[in-house]
Amino acid sequence: MHADDQVGEGVPADLAVFLRGAVDGRPVKIASSVCQGCGGRVFFVLVNASGAERECCGCGSRAFIADSEEYWNEEAWEDDEPGAAGCPCGGEEFEAAVAFSLAADGSVRWVALGLRCIKDGLSGVHADWKIDYGPTDHLLAMV
Template sequence: MAACLRAVDDRPVLIVASVCGGCGGRVFSLEVNASAARRECRGCGSRAFLADSEEFWGEERWEDDVPGIAECPCGGERFESAVAFSLGEDGAVRWVTVDLRCEDDGFAGVYTDWKIDYRPTGRLPTLS
């Protein structure tokens, strides 16, 4: 997964693979929009928000950006996931990028990313 993500503007990037806290699974279905992502483990069905997504999840926040199911160009909906946290000079998270690799055909790409404009951000990499 790490090979699929690159640093932006030469900023350091911390890459964290998604692992289910319930069963240790690494294959997920995901719902994404422009500022949030939620995964569902294909092994046990448990759900988790990525980074600060839970704070931006809900109809009152969506307006014209309702989350949709992530889908590979091949039609697959089962993915391995990694979250990249682009860090500023002070070490705080500046951007969150969600990268997925399709279990069916191996296609990998960025499915959503968003800017972080608050501090502190130290807890974000633990929420992947």
Template structure:
């Protein structure tokens, strides 16, 4: 879908939205659309070791937990507070309908009026065909939450 498509034009944008550098336009638009009219902060996943931006992702959408694996160095990192719930998780590898399992990965943090995180939404964009989707989301019901922004 092109940048001028009706889908993007229908997306409500909040004045306090923030999109991190390096998030593709397609993924940012998609994640913004699921924000329930709350401001969102969209943060890209970047490998801390080599700066890689392509990952395979393990998700458990029941527990609300995800772990990414860098396609370049195989380094692993939990997303947001997933490590706390991983022991009880039953993760599976995310896959695109085209068969690819490598993704651009970003997280949309839906924010409350006070700026604290209320929802974590994991969005993936297939590196092969560009398809985007939400692979897991979970509610945050504790505070403070600022540490979550650095855990993508």
């Protein structure tokens, strides 16, 4: 881990380590996905190259990760339609966490979505994308 990394409450340690290894050398903020509807931490996830949407396994509430909603339309999907995230074991239910790679000024430069399979515990980065605008503070709450 980087000395300036911040790992939020509820992020599984193995997923945090995996996400840290999957991003560049910049400091990161890693936050766990938690359903605002029921507090659930297990999700079905749709992903593509420009974003992700999660659906709570407990209550069915849906939420976009970071700025995904801005690019979640058929025009943007022309070459990259979203698909369900899946684990090699066949699992489709995941704990989710997001690593926000930070520039020197603290702005978000990269978003990486890490998923940990509930069935076998395997972690992986299922989507990541660059942020090339500012300000970006609002993204840190969109996990």
